[in-house]
Amino acid sequence: MATNPKVNSRVKKKKYHISKRANQISPSGIRKFFDLLASMEGVISLGVGEPDYATPWHITEAAIESLQKGQTMYTSNMGMPELRQELSRYLKAEYELEYDPATELLITVGVSEALDLAMRAILDPGDEVIISDPCYVSYEPCIVLAGGKAVAVPTNEEESFELSAAEVEARVTDKTRAILIGYPANPTGAVMSRDRMAEVAEVAQRHNLLVASDEIYAKLVYGVEHTCVAALPGMKASTILLGGFSKAYAMTGWRIGYAAAPREIIAAMTKVHQYTMMCAPTMGQVAAIEALRYGEESASDMVEDYNRRRLVMVKGLREIGMPCFEPKGAFYAFPSVKTTGLTSEEFAEKLLTEEKVAVVPGSAFGQCGEGYVRCCYATSMADIEEALTRMRRFVNRYRKA
Amino acid sequence: MLKEILKILEHDARTTPKQLAAMTGVPQTEVTRLIKQAQEDRTILKYKTIVNWDKVEDEHVWALIEVKLTPEKDVGFDSMAERIYRFPQAHTVYLVSGSYDLFVLVVGKSNHEIADFVSQKLSHIEGVKETVTQFVLKRYKEDGEIVEGKEEVKRQPVML
Known part of the structure; x- marks a missing residue:
């Protein structure tokens, strides 16, 4: 809303200290x-x-019903057990991946929070994270806010905006902790082929790096297969898989995402999550259960x-x-x-x-x-x-x- | 690819062959050929418009009529149904499972007209044992479209 400049000018402007980190x-x-x-x-x-x-009506309806029943309290910090159970089943069905719902899955406030938690859980000051350029606008700020440094790998149209393993490897230093990728990609719509993804995964393995993979658009692919990084041979132990419900089920406003990762990492992320967020919105979690159970069509x-x-x-x-x-x-x-x-x-x-x-x-x-x-x-x-x-x-x- | 074209047309019959070609990646000439063929073999029955008649001054009365039939020798449901669906008043006619046999949606200009149709025509047809007429009081949804109160949701114009 526009503020009235006349009123504004009468108020003496107070100077606030803004943190270096925010700046x-x-x-x-x-x-x-x-x-x-x-x-x-x-x-x-x-x-x-x-x-x-x-949002498809059956999903909305499930949430309405839960509200009517008075399901309006906090859930477990990690998310409703039923939702983690469904998610575990889904990841198994989709990618043959086995995640323990009790220790390896965390329900978050959108994939955005999951990304933030992942960076906070794995980065120390000065640590580097490799990202692609161009990439989603939140990646670098999330890395920086967690004290890390983003190192961009250029991608281009000629290479279909796919990440080149050689270019990634050329930027690995002893400070590199992780590669943060997001395919299918915002803003380009690029999808990494399985082969190229496997090459990047090899680089991660070779240098003992984690791959944080934002797969929020996993279901939105056209005539090609989405490759889940965690499902590549040997990669589950090196991957923080980040996903959510916003794009595939038209649930952006519900703010429900998740992370699937090795238990130590999930434990660290959960610590931050429980102090900063407590839990993801309850009605959103109920909706997400419905989406996983009946939302495929x-x-x-x-x-x-x-x-x-x-x-x-x-x-x-x-x-x-x-x-x-x-x-x-x-x-x-x-x-x-x-x-x-x-x-x-x-x-x-x-x-x-x-x-x-x-x-x-x-x-x-x-x-x-x-x-x-x-x-x-x-x-x-x-x-x-x-x-x-x-x-x-x-x-x-x-x-x- | 015909199925894809039909899906799009069922949703919006005004989609042009040019648009269909763009939406499916099929050449326009091929789209035109598929549609022509589908019209000829009556895969596409008709193109029509879903109207909210309450918006214009018009008297339309709908009634759902349950019809019980007595199957007779040598006369199957199909031919009895035909004697009913030939009437232009019969808008939709289905053979259904359950406590009655035919579901007939009748559209008329007044309750009277429908009552006349049922008492003068429908109930006299041989084999019609019983009818139950239910007048429609309000149409909430028509052919998948919400008739009234469908609100456009506003999205944030720019998000990252």
Whole structure:
């Protein structure tokens, strides 16, 4: 909400001390778009990062029923035993992975918390974590807040934005603790092939590193298989598997995620979790149980629908002169803006003000994201088509002679 | 691929062959051919619109009628059903398991009209043993669509 500047100016501005640690991380690179967007009408946003579906009703209904029954208290710190049981069953069914629900699984407030806990549990000051560039915006801040240092490995379109094991290995030092990866990837939609993932896993094994794998988009893959890092031979003992319910079951607002890892790591993460969070929201956990038990069909229906929109979006972008790498996962397309001669930030800003389409500049996700923008296709087909029409006009206007 | 096209069309019959081609990755000419074929062999029966008639001044009355039949020699359910479904008033006709045989959804302009249809036409058909008429008081959901009160949920326009 806008504050009244007149009232504001009368108040003497108090100086607060902000910690070095908080100052060490920069605000999200797209903060200014939030404000700009809020003041505009008729914007089509491809800037979202969540499904456009409401949570499947059977899941919502299960939570409502639990509320009616008065299931409104804390749960066990690690999460409801039934949920951990279901999760254990799910990971077994999906990846042939055996996790002990009592000691190797932790239910968290979204995968975001799981990521934060993982970094806090394994990093000492100065420890290094290897991440890919571009990658999801939270990775580096989470590492930094835990006292560590993020070391970025460039990835590029020519290599399908997959992480190269050789490039990873070249950055391993005696301070390196872990490799933090997130495939299927936000913002690129890239999926790591099993072979390339296995190569990265080998590097981790060779140097005794942990792999923290954010697999929140695991179920959103199109015509390819998702490779779970923990399921690669010998990798379970070296992997912190991070997952959640937000994307596959359209449950972003419920805030339920999880970590699956060796018991010592889960024990350390649980310690931090119990003091900072107590437990994940109870109604969300009930919903997650329902999702794991009966949500498969709703999830796959949504994936089918995302795939249709993915095809329309990618084809459309290519046709209007924005070369686009074929995303095989998540729900993002990551087209190049190079034909316009604009930087990705200029592109996003001008596109928003001139054509009222919101996209996220690739530079928000790392230096290697420069020259690209992230377009989320989890929006109605009509909006995708209208957005493409507007973007065509825009690209034609700016196309370099 | 026909199944995929049908799924999309069932959801939105106005999806054009061009859009279908983009959504499925199938060439447009192939999409057109598949649709034409599906129309010809009556896989696609009809394209229609789901209307909320309460929004316009119009008198539409719906009634669900349970029909019990007495199977007669040489006359199966199918031909008895045909004598019923040939009436244009019969909107939907199903053979069902349970305490009655045919489920007939009738649409008329007034309660009177429906009552007339049942008493003058339906109950006179040979083999119709008993009918129970239930008038529809409110339509909550029609063909998978919530009729009223469906709210658009607002998402945050930009999230990372």
